[in-house]
Amino acid sequence: MKKLSITLFAILLAFTSFSQNSIEEEIKELRKKAKLLFNEGVRFAEEGDYTKAHLKFDEALFIYPEFANPYLERAKIKILNQEFDLAMNDVSKAIELNQNLAEAFYIRGYMKLLMNDFQNALTDFTHAVQKGFTEPEAYYYRGLMNFELADYNSALIDFTLAIDKKYDFAYAYNERASSKRMMGDYHGAIHDYKQALAYDSTIIVAYDNRASCKIKTGDFQGAIEDFNKAIQKDPEFYTALNNRGSAHYQMANYESALRDFEKVIEINKDYAPAYNNLGITKIRMTNYLGAEKDLDKAIEIDPEYGEAYLNRGYAKEFLGKFPAACADWKMAKELGIEEAEKYMSECEE
């Protein structure tokens, strides 16, 4: 009853000539008009003129506020404009008006994803799929949510469904590879990263990820080659640089590791892991004083960085600063680093 009165109010405002015809006939006419406005909006959106599209959807909703689709399309435009709150209002309204509007669930799921509300996003993506929105992206995003919620097996299934729908879905290959990796299937992951790159060589994280998997399989040389490709494609890709330095460290190429970690710091002076890694590389090179300074910096940036405390304890031990080393191990223990408890047994006297 309330909806009807709102509609009647809108009709009265829009059409002053309204008088003789029956209300039902007029409503039909207005709804037809609203759909035409909606279709105009769609055409503007297709042409990329989102401002005009938005206006048309507004007009359609003005004369037919119970029309779910304009809310949905308007929400999509608002997302593009980064007006997330308004977008959320629109898409929720669309779902309220039409529970079978599968795409609306998909869009709301996406909104929730952006808000890091992974559990509710997962629910919406599942509704979208169940209600018939079976675009590959729907499975892909549901896969992302499963991955974020650490359900790697479900994520793997979703990414596979996305790939089944779109065989060259490079991103889905990368994410499926990461799911396999989290489940310990490094060779399977390497294969999927390779597929991702075959379909889209601009996904540079796939090089970095594949390199990390190669390290797990003992192929350090292959890993370095992949890191090189990632860094070559994006010289500012500092996590890849940090990872390459780590590979060099594990291969005991400390000079090369040092150069990489220093380069990371040049790019991002607030990246605590690089200071931590630089510190332990210096420890390996028996430069304990230098190591202590780097680890000080890592802790200054991130006072909750348990590993850095553990490592600084190591440097301090070699500098003969035994009480300070013990204090660091104690802190590391408090921050959840299990090994620290064992080391503290040397501090008891």
Add this chain to the structure above:
Amino acid sequence: MRLIKTTLLSLFILLVIISSSFAQEDIKIKKSDYQIDFKEVGFKEAWKNIKEGEKLYSAGLGTFPQALAHYLKAYKYNPDCASLNYKIGVCYLATDKFYYAAEYLEKAYLKDNNIASDIHFMLARAYHFNLDFENAIEQYKAYYSSFSVKELEKLEINVDNYIKQCKYGQDLVNNPVRVIINNLSERVNSEYDDYNPVLHPTEDIMYFTSRRETDGKDKRYEGDNKYLENVFTSEQAGDLWKRPNILDNKLESKGNESVLTISKDGNKIYLYNGDENGGDIMVSELKNGSWKSPKGISNKILSKNKETTVTFSPEENEMFFVSNQEGTIGGMDIFYSKLDEKEKWTEPTNMGAAINTIYDEEGVYWHPTEDKLYFSSQGHNSMGGFDVFVIERDENGMWSSPVNLGYPINTPNDDIFFKMDENNKQAYYSSVRDNGFGGKDLYKVIFLGEEKELKLKTEDIFLAWNHKPKEDLFYKNPSEFKVDTALFMVGTVSDSKTGEGINFAKIELIDLEESRIIATGLTDTAGRYQIKIPKKKDYGVELTAKDYLFFVEIANLSQKQVVESKVTANFQLDKIDVGAKMILNNIFFETNKATIKEESTAELERVAKLLKENPTIRLEISGHTDNVGSYRANQKLSESRAKSVVDYLIQQGVAAGRLEYKGYSFNQPVADNNTAEGRARNRRVEFKVLSK
């Protein structure tokens, strides 16, 4: 100058090695080699330094540092003189700045490969000291091979043992022990040799031996031209040791001397006296606050030979000492004695070949509370010079095999007189290290706990989505949810035998009118592909996949039905197996000739590529004809055509041995020779895989 007849507590590695090498050749720096043509400026002063250096160098090890100072001044005038570089290198080898030696010796060798008969040995020593074991081994071998068999028999230097030391060194350096090694600082150490630290039981006084200059009237030892040994004491103040003083005159001998150990109650001090009987262990008792004159420890222990260090069990009823007396296995050995019922020392016994080696053992020290004996040895698995070892006595009184205390406690130089504290937390000893103040220095070793893990931090961006502008993946225009009008060619590429999809098969679509590739696709793990095509018409399709024969065909898409904007075309590929055959449909010859037409190039290049990508396979190229004409004429034509193909492939870089050719005339038709179309199909070239 009259030299006193005395012996040192211990002879060290540098003395032995440098002396031996000197005995072989005396390199002199010649003026003609040193003076640079027409360069008079600075020569006079430089040559004066050379002469001074030569004099000090000839005097012996004790004045090598001074010789080096002169040589380095002379070096400024001519840094390229081979003999000067050689001498600087040798001088550095004899100091604690040994790590500079390699640079000069390398230069000397570079300037004159024959600069000295022992240049390879000196280079080997320099690399050995610098822990560059691989190069050291190479140089030791080069030195060894520079001698004839007869000369080798007389060679005093045991090159094989040095090589062994290098190999042990590689192991030890790769598995370092967790210690901190601190120099006792320049307050205690001097620019001369300082060694054999002995802590008083109260642990606040340290006795040590030094060959430093004391009052300007010091005498030098004839063996190495260094000052004689004297005992010094240093008192502890907090964590530091104070400046040392020379020991009470009453305990001093005229020649070399050293404090060896002090009884637990502090009332007996054991000393080494180099003046006595070839070198003896003496003991002095503290009475009424002053030390009595030292006396020989026991007639049973002492001999005409040399007895040096001594140590006692925690109960002081057992003793180890070092001597080269009768019964030695080689050089200085460790001997054992104990108190009998009459409180007399028993006849000493050699500790045996499991502990003593043909090389010297020295610096015995019994752990204050445990049944552990520390000593230094030039044998066992020493990485060079004296290394510190430990043995442990079990419940049955059996001593274990010696265990090297490891790097960095031990080095290729002399590491000796090791004294562990009762808690096994720290120790004092003497060593030659790169942070020293000259010669041997006293060091404190702090033992760290067990090996600890270092935590490396890596971070991956697992999800590609996290590394990309989000809307690219997300946003779809409303229209995109409607029917897509684009046309696709879809299908599968599978194995002709198993039917399984082939992953990563490459599909190239060729526009036959324009003779160019218009689209390329790859198959997925199930062998599926999808290629967007501009319009529905016939295309040339070329398929390639690893381990499969290539495939070229006309895809008759114009005849196919479009279902949901898709035209389906499936393909099968043959695996490269022995016996696999392939008809090369696109090789064309001039009529009745073996001349290959230009339009055949693409097909021939495909075959050449296949051979290059599969470097082990061998092919038979066969020619075939229709049945028009005589068998003989067709046989000749078919063979010539096959040979033309082989010749072409050889020109493309394929090894001739990988190809065979054969003409089959019309014996192997693949179609009916009664029709024009059949005859065209029979006129062909094939290949067959002979081996892979």
